[in-house]
Amino acid sequence: MYKAIVVDDEKWIVEGIKVGxxxxxxxxxxxxxxxxxxxxxxxxxxxxxxxxxxxxKMPLMNGLELIKMGREMSPDTLFVVLSAHAEFAYAQKALNYGTFGYCLKPFEIEEIHSTLKKLSATLADRQHSTIHPSSSPELYESICANETEMVRKILRTHGMEPNGQVNLQPIVIQSNKLPVISGEIQHLSFQMSARRLGCLVYEDASKAFIADILSRYDASVYSIGIGHPLSDLTELSSSLEAASLASYGMFTTGKSGVFHAPPHLNPLIEEMLRNLSESLVKKDRIQFMTCMNTARSQFHNGQFSIKDAYLIFTALMTLFYREGATSSAKVFEGYEQLSYHYGDADRMIDYLVEHTLEYLSEEPPSMVTEVSHKTIKKILEFIHDHFTTEISIQSLSEKFYLSPNYLCHLFKKEVGDNFIEYISRLRIQYACKLLTETDLPIKQIGEKCGIHDYFYFTRIFKRIQGQTPTQYREHTK
Incomplete structure (x- = not known):
């Protein structure tokens, strides 16, 4: 029989569950x-x-604290939350702590029975998997301590020592609900944290191993990282770290799936950090927003990893501390805390943009202050922070819930310029700033202003300024 305990500060609920x-x-x-x-x-x-x-909600120690401390004390224990409808947000938060599920008060016996049925199946599956010993908690400790000989001994004990014919491959599974691994495919698993499970499999079995997990569980909640195949155990620590970084793919891209190890060196992040630093020194809102929009795109495309997210976040937190804005500054001890706090890179960037723009605040453009229509004022504020990216009437109409035709009419009425002309003037104004303050090539300046066609950029520049970008630079330097 499986052992269960019931915890509630209302005795009648406890007795009702026990008896009913x-x-x-x-x-x-x-x-x-x-x-x-x-x-x-x-x-x-x-x-x-x-x-x-x-x-x-209980006295002395609430349920969330109990779950957190209970999991540390007894890692194999499964937790189910008993929550009233008014506490549903707490129940959802508890799921992030690695709980099995929740039952809402007032209880329906059928709901609790359904939960017990699922619990029983999970526990039975767990027992079945122990027929083929596949878990080794001490393995992770040995890998982290770089104790190669101890790692070799553990692998040999489980019949998984690498040989010249087949390589080992580290896999890290990340989810709020970690799977119970079946024993059908030879492997070794080890808990890395409440939301990360590390596994070692043979390289030729890795695809089948992952496919087995995704076929038995909801694939949409898993982010799986794959490390580099190895035969030399001295490479195991770095390969596992690469798999761990890759397992944050859901955070960086916003999508579940299987992700391969990112490159060890990423020149894109070096350039990003330089541009960010420069924008902060110059207090250039436009350059900063360009950096953030570029970073967002590179996260979505898988070009940036959780490591890069942490570097960007830490760089801006350093700014907040230096400027005394400690209320906006946050400190996270590692990638997992950052990932858990924000959920995905988009939310992290939104937070950084919101709080950094306060530091980079400047007098709003006169046009923004002169406009009385609230929606058009918001649209102008958005345009002034994003004009170096692709903005269209269609995208603005969807964002601000106005029809394209009405938005065009209202914009012209309130601003005096049509949308295309207004954007063009903003871009050329910024181009003039870059031509004066930098030695960047003309083509690159056009791209930084949001115009990627060199000939179109020079034509628009000459129409607005009365001279080419090259002539403007010569006359102002």
């Missing part, structure tokens, strides 16, 4: 109950239950 639920039907017995998290934690330490059903 058919525990035996699903192979469970209730071995204890508690009225708060502290009592429950002692029970977990003594009994090591298979399942804990816990309320969220």
């Amino acid at each position: 639920v058919d525990w035996e039907q699903f192979g469970f017995e209730v071995v204890g109950s508690a009225e708060n998290g502290q009592e429950a934690l002692k029970l977990i330490q003594e009994l090591h239950p298979d399942v804990v059903l816990t309320d969220i």
